[in-house]
Amino acid sequence: MTKATKIAVVDDERDMRESISQWLALSGFDTEAFESAEAALRAIGPDYPGIVIADIRMPGMDGMQFLKKLMGLDSALPVIMITGHGDVPMAVEAMRMGAFDFLEKPFDPERMTDLAKRASAARRLTLDTRALRRDLAEGGHIMEKLIGASPAMERLREDILDLGQADGHVLIEGETGTGKTLVAHALHAVGSAAGRRFVLVSCGALDESALMRRLFGPDDAGGGQLPAIEEARGGTLVLEDIETLPDAVQARLLSVLDEEGTPPETRPETRPETRVAAISNLQDEGETCETVLRPDLYYRLAAHRIVVPPLRARGEDVLTLFARLTEQFAEEYGCETPQVTAQEAAQLLQAPWPGNVRQLINLAERAVLQARRGQGSLASLLMNDHEEMRPVMTAEGKPLKEYVEAFERMLIDNAMRRHKGSVAAVMEELSLPRRTLNEKMAKYGLQRADYL
Numbered sequence: 379m380t381k382a383t384k385i386a387v388v389d390d391e392r393d394m395r396e397s398i399s400q401w402l403a404l405s406g407f408d409t410e411a412f413e414s415a416e417a418a419l420r421a422i423g424p425d426y427p428g429i430v431i432a433d434i435r436m437p438g439m440d441g442m443q444f445l446k447k448l449m450g451l452d453s454a455l456p457v458i459m460i461t462g463h464g465d466v467p468m469a470v471e472a473m474r475m476g477a478f479d480f481l482e483k484p485f486d487p488e489r490m491t492d493l494a495k496r497a498s499a500a501r502r503l504t505l506d507t508r509a510l511r512r513d514l515a516e517g518g519h520i521m522e523k524l525i526g527a528s529p530a531m532e533r534l535r536e537d538i539l540d541l542g543q544a545d546g547h548v549l550i551e552g553e554t555g556t557g558k559t560l561v562a563h564a565l566h567a568v569g570s571a572a573g574r575r576f577v578l579v580s581c582g583a584l585d586e587s588a589l590m591r592r593l594f595g596p597d598d599a600g601g602g603q604l605p606a607i608e609e610a611r612g613g614t615l616v617l618e619d620i621e622t623l624p625d626a627v628q629a630r631l632l633s634v635l636d637e638e639g640t641p642p643e644t645r646p647e648t649r650p651e652t653r654v655a656a657i658s659n660l661q662d663e664g665e666t667c668e669t670v671l672r673p674d675l676y677y678r679l680a681a682h683r684i685v686v687p688p689l690r691a692r693g694e695d696v697l698t699l700f701a702r703l704t705e706q707f708a709e710e711y712g713c714e715t716p717q718v719t720a721q722e723a724a725q726l727l728q729a730p731w732p733g734n735v736r737q738l739i740n741l742a743e744r745a746v747l748q749a750r751r752g753q754g755s756l757a758s759l760l761m762n763d764h765e766e767m768r769p770v771m772t773a774e775g776k777p778l779k780e781y782v783e784a785f786e787r788m789l790i791d792n793a794m795r796r797h798k799g800s801v802a803a804v805m806e807e808l809s810l811p812r813r814t815l816n817e818k819m820a821k822y823g824l825q826r827a828d829y830l
């Protein structure tokens with residue numbers, strides 16, 4: 379083991395407690411011993427960095443009651459129960475309640491070590507996954523750019539976390555401007571290849587011969603740039619506009635992926651695989667990656683799929699994104715952040731956004747530059763961007779109440795951001811009593827700690 383794993387040994391018999399602890403310590407574990415379940419519970423929390431080995435029969439709180447308490451604290455905590463010869467039915471019940479396994483006295487110490495290793499491996503995986511999920515929730519270096527609290531964005535972040543840890547190639551689909559390349563970066567950042575190379579190739583920008591050389595190298599095996607498939611070895615190779623791949627390149631890529639997909643013992647040399655993240659920009663009706671790529675390559679690349687949601691499906695995220703973008707551009711251009719009116723907020727929510735986030739970024743920059751000159755309005759920019767928009771504040775099937783709440787949330791969010799979490803300053807700016815502000819922040823999922 380590269381790092382000693384903690385094991386809580388819980389047994390009321392001192393000799394048994396000490397012998398188990400000593401054996402596990404010699405096996406490379408970090409042990410701590412407790413003479414009762416009550417004492418152990420005071421030291422074990424939901425994210426306990428290890429596992430528990432406990433006797434079933436103990437005075438006071440017995441092993442079954444102890445197990446129930448532990449499962450209530452953390453249902454993924456591995457607990458190994460020690461049973462006497464007549465306690466096997468009880469041990470089976472413990473397994474049903476969530477115990478990892480059980481050891482029947484007298485037990486083989488080697489079996490105990492083997493069980494402890496397997497339980498520890500399972501615990502490390504659980505804790506690593508939780509740490510990654512917290513990183514997503516708190517916003518890591520890459521993930522913080524995937525802004526939004528809409529169900530669509532929550533699902534996207536969950537998909538990225540799950541697939542980042544999975545094996546197999548990934549097909550990323552979505553409309554233009556939705557951030558598919560950013561999603562590929564995030565998949566790489568949260569996966570096991572995070573410390574390795576991330577190589578991006580735009581398939582649509584190269585002709586067939588240039589693409590063949592860039593991906594697989596020159597036929598004469600001469601010098602020059604390392605082929606992308608080797609440059610990304612053990613990491614992630616991102617292929618943008620995968621639908622533009624010529625037939626000959628598709629065949630060559632399939633051959634390489636088939637070779638890498640064979641068991642390690644059958645390969646000519648042992649090398650880590652290169653994971654491919656294929657990005658598709660197909661938007662023509664009736665055309666999909668499945669219809670334009672050869673089937674065997676498509677099913678190779680689409681082992682996993684992520685569909686990035688369009689901006690119009692992200693609800694109030696539009697206002698959150700626009701506020702963040704205008705703040706960034708205002709800081710870049712050295713001017714005040716333009717304020718959004720209720721009507722403009724409604725129009726932002728109502729716009730169809732054919733260019734998605736990329737279009738919103740362009741609009742935010744133009745809004746800041748326009749405000750710096752003291753000219754024009756956001757409404758006029760929106761009308762220029764969306765000719766089909768009417769100058770109204772409601773859309774069919776969307777209640778006015780939703781627009782009002784979205785606008786209110788945006789105002790509080792912007793004020794908290796400007797005042798760096800100062801509740802007193804926000805109360806003064808928005809003319810709100812503390813209780814009302816607290817209630818509204820709770821209603822809209824805004825937390826002061828996020829702005830400090």
